[in-house]
Amino acid sequence: MPVAQTSPFREEKIVLHPIKILLLCVGLLGLYACGGGSGGASSPTPTPMPMATPTPSPTPTVTPTPTVTPVPSITPTPTTIPVPTITPSPGGFSLFIKQGTVTITASPDTLNGAQSLSVWGYSATESNTGTTVPGVLLEAREGETITVNIKNDLSQPHNFSVRNLPSTQITPAASALIDSGKSLTYTLTPTTAGVYLYEDTVANGVNSAVGMAGALIVRPAQALGKVAWPGGPTYDKEALWVIQDMDYSHWNLVALDPSQGPSKVITASYTPNYFLINGMNGFQAMYAPGTELRGPAGTTTYLVRIVNSGQYAQSLHFHGNHFKVISRNGVRLSEFEEIDTLNMPPKETAMVLYTISQRGYYPMHVHSAQLETGNGVYLNGTAAMIVGE
Amino acid sequence: MKINGLFSPRVLTGSALLLVISAYSNTVLAQKAFVVRDVATANNVSLVVRDFTKTMRDGTPVPFWVFCTGCMGMNNTGLTLPGPILELTAGTPGQVTLNMMMAPQEDTGSIASNAYLGHTIHLHGLDMDTQNDGVPESYAAQNSGSSVTLREGVTYMINPPGTVRVDDRYIGSHMYHCHVHTVKHLEMGMYGMFIVKGGGALAGHINAAGPKYDEEWNMMLSTVDPRYHTAAAKGDSTIFADYIPKYFLINGEEGYDVANPSNLDLRHSVTLAGQSKNLVIRLMGILSTQASFEIRDANNVALPFTLYNVDGFALKTPQTVTQVQISPGQTKDIMVTLTTAGVFYPQVQFSDLRSAQPYPNGLVKTELTVVQ
Known part of the structure; x- marks a missing residue:
């Protein structure tokens, strides 16, 4: 079948308006006058353009208005970090299933996006205070038993299920329901160090999607120090990222409406517009303790435990350095591949080692369209900051 | 037509089946x-930002913003989606300069600080330092709120004098893209391929330990x-x-x-x-x-x-x-x-x-x- 050779751009219409040409000429003159336009220069140092002299922009296409972002200070942190301890309350962990609020803060750049989201979650308190999303962080050590007492303060039955935890290591089973106003005590004896997702699996996943999810960290024995698992890789610091997407209008507002409820959510349709990391929006999470990665460059390796409790795959891109993936869904990998972008499918977990290799500020952010936003407000989606000191 | 073994990862030699060539x-x-697509060395390249409208197969015109080289003024050479392929030999210095003199800008209207004006080049995968990473938010954090990285004529330095970060480990494919309001600017087409290639004995190898390709x-x-x-x-x-x-x-x-x-x-x-x-x-x-x-x-x-x-x-x-x-x-x-x-x-x-x-x-x- 003969095919004629034609321009590859044949179907593309080049748009160059006459007014743009005029603006270009004005812009070129303006740039020359202000010392700009050093394109192609081979300066050995980056970005020598001074900004102390605000120059009127000859056209809106040449000199953008400066963006002012809050500047956090770099505060040296101790280089010796103790091995984390686990201190559940006497008698085990106490969780309360209740309604709560996630507060989305505005973008400091545009002042847009502040919003309160109504959610359900596993809270540490029965009062109106405290965090509900993600749920209380549960921690255990390999082979040791913990108890988790859960009281249901909502009007529907709920449950508690830990993904990828063998059924022999948790009682009662996920099929047990916690009726409204009742409590149930779970006994967990996890034997494999790692990070797990726990959630409510009732109502076809609607309850989990509106906030009822959290993380269980299983650590090796205290005496082994900071290792991912017995005989596994060592680290200096650690962080936990629980990421979650929410279709607030079509799922939360329906499920939490007493006149409707979870059964009224149309689960075939899902258009999430909020993307949380540790229950926070991007600007809030960036420098939050426990979410931010920070430490002396060259000597700080983080173990980052990641849980995707949502329904969307999130592709997490780290700036500043490649990192090593050491486990996925509880499976300890035999080879730690070095990548810069980690795809986290829904309901999956992973552990990575990120070494802060250079000074400066480096974002970790999701690399797909609306997930970078909070209801369309930029950088209020899934994001964190990495700070090399 | 025999297909078994055609895509064997092993390098096969010897007789191959004859096929009638149509x-x-x-x-x-x-x-x-x-x-069909420009390939530019990243040792010293200037990327211009331009807009153009592409007619999709169903006849719908869609506006795009793209990077290109040699496309100033009325010259539309290389005006493609995605932008030109940038190539760099591992271990060598590179400079990529942003030319915004014809750049389309996001009309942010009433946005308080016009936060999303300007463009940058993020060399995705090269693990650049903050000064050369092309991220306005982290650049501002490092530089007392400065937005210099958004200015016309910024040059991004790869392996600047005295340093070699992008070495043989990086032989492979990466990307570059604008990192301003990426939910908009990436979608608009401000991206291209960045390929690090091996030099010397590694020239033509897929990575530092891998085989050669033809x-x-x-x-x-x-x-x-x-x-x-x-x-x-x-x-x-x-x-x-x-x-x-x-x-x-x-x-x-x-x-x-x-x-x-x-x-x-x-x-x-x-x-x-x-x-x-x-x-x-x-x-x-x-x-x-x-x-x-x-x-x-x-x-x-x-x-x-x-x-x-x-x-x-x-x-x-x-x-x-x-x-x-x-x-x-x-x-x-x-x-x-x-x-x-x-x-x-x-x-x-x-x-x-x-x-x-x-x-x-x-x-x-x-x-x-x-x-x-």
């Missing part, structure tokens, strides 16, 4: 010499939600709160179409000339969905190939597979060893982020012709 294949061969084919996967390209999609907008991809692209094209010979980036031919040939295919995901890559034969059977690099770094153990996934921001480099003639179909299936369900029109095919 006139069609001859046409493909002739077109191979046709330059041919290379680069594929940039992207998606388009036309709503993001409208004038209403600016600043903080609820348009960006959802993403409904309508067009699925490889190298800016909607798939090989015999009736549309303009999409030459989607065809590749290899001449064996009596010996096997190693073809590297570099897959770069600037998409906002999920995607999977396969190579099918004429009987629609998925053929094996070997995955060597992920995100521009070599796997410790290459993996022979019949499918790889490419997620937003990822790159993967695969190699196939061609031993016999035939026509094959490297293809990408785009799927959604929730349940990986294929989009109905999300299968984008290319065509690989192997001639004796």
